[in-house]
Amino acid sequence: MPPKVSAVAAGEAHTLALTGNGELYSWGRGTFGRLGTGREADVHVPTVAAPAAGRQRPRFTAVAAGAYHSLALDDSLGALWMWGNCPQQTDDGEFYIAATSAPLPVWDFHGHTVVKVACGNEHVVAAVSAGETYTGGDLVCYSWGNNNHGQLGLGDKESRSRPVLISEFGEGSSWEVYEIACGAWHTAVLTNKKSFDQDLESRCWTFGIGDNGQLGHGTTATICSPQPVDGLPTGSFLISLDCGLFHTAVVSSDGEVWCWGMERGLGLCPDASFSGMDAGDALYPIRVQSPETNGFKFLGPVQVACGAAHTVLVAGDGYRMWAWGRGRSGVLGRDQTTDSYTPCVVMWPPLDENFQEIHEDQGQVSTSRANDGTNTELELKLSAASEELQFLRSKLTLMERYANILHISIFRKPMDERTLPRSLQESAVFDIRKEFENILDSSDTDELARLEMFYRSMLSGVKDKLLKRKVEVMVQECIVSLSAGRQTPRGQ
Secondary structure (H helix, E strand, C coil), X not given: CCCCEEEEEECCCEEEEXXXXXXXXXXXXXXXXXXXXXCCCCEEEEEECCCCCCCCCCCEXXXXXXXXXXXXXXXXXXXXXXEEEEEEECCCCCEEEEEEEEEEEECCCCCCCEEEEEECCCEEEEEEECCCCCCCCCEEEEEEECCCCCCCCCCCCCCEEEEEECHHHCCCCCEEEEEEXXXXXXXXXXXXXXXXXXXXXXXXXXXXXXXXXXXXXXXXXXXXXXXXXXCCCCCCXXXXXXXXXXXXXXXECCCCXXXXXXXXXXXXXXXXXXXXXXXXXXXXXXECCECCCCECCCCCCCEEEECCCEEEEEEHHHCEEEEEECCHHHCCCCXXXXXXXXXXXXXXXXXXXXXXXXXXXXXXXXXXXXXXXXXXXXXXXXHHHHHHHHHHHHHHHHHHHHHHHHHHHHHCCCCCCCCCCHHHHHHXXXXXXXXXXXXXXXXXXXXXXXXXXXXXHHHHHHHHHHHHHHHHHHHHHHHHHHHHHHCCCCCC
């Protein structure tokens, strides 16, 4: 069983994934140390992030990603960890930026527990327990840092070097905070009513810069105080939200993903159409189409995360990730750097250097019977069979991913993993020719056209390769012939 993803976060050009056992993985651009790997090199597949040498590795419970920095909470009374290019303050309360390539602990809010944290380019928002301990349902919201666009939600544009309570989400408010997120210069908050005599009402609030419609209020105006987003459905409960640099996304409990803000074609990706009214920014929330269901609902939604121009969704009850948008530096997690205009499957679980799946129990070896002389011939055979099975499984995983890439490029959706090929169902033997005929019979005109273009492209590549090799052979023959001519003695 692969590690179960419990949370994700995406920055300007990097992604974080938290597993159920508290391990933190990161991938994408590594400058400023934002990956927490101790280096600044780019990473194209999920890699474990760890604190600086000499520090005990914590069990993380939550993650957040800013433009060039990352944050995480551990299970020790809500301790906060920070790495990358992070906003901090001097002893005199002055705001400044410091960089580190490994997670370092940050202590604040003495006497309270930091439950959630979010960060923008140079501002931070935290959901903190109203009392000394977090008992659930008693969160208040603080903000601090750069406030040049009203992103702190304090009614003005004055920057703060220390946390300040947002009055709309204080102890006396009728709204209870349960999720927070930050863009480059805007902030979003999810709340529900505190009253128990009413139906559970979920609401999304936004504030800060609105130049690209990232606030979802139908305008490009900047707003310095929290205002609710009215374009979202009232019948759904919002379970997660996140902000990119200039766009915002939420996901509901029934699997609908809503996005608004900059670049509907890359950061938002509702479709691949870029003309007329479909082009440009989205000032109101729009739904993202699911390749999994051919509708607007993703199965088993868990969490959504946004980067500068890409979005990541954890679905499948934590065992599947989808990503779409710009693919620079490998931020889509599919071992490529190309863009994806529709949601694509992230390579999960990750593979090690031998193309073996990395599991939660990796490195744990049973030693109870090692070297005790009791290994029987049957145990040796079982061990050999197990190794062979693991090898075949690794090959099958690679083949499945390759086939899935081909399927998505033609049919614009991944294969249904629960359906066997028709030839296998009918005769228990995989007949590739018959299977290809079945695909042709079931394809519509557009799919057949894409299939023709796909194979024409492949054929063109093969012809180019053959021509290149023929030219190389001819050049080599000419070189050999010229060399032989120079070695011929005079007079012969």
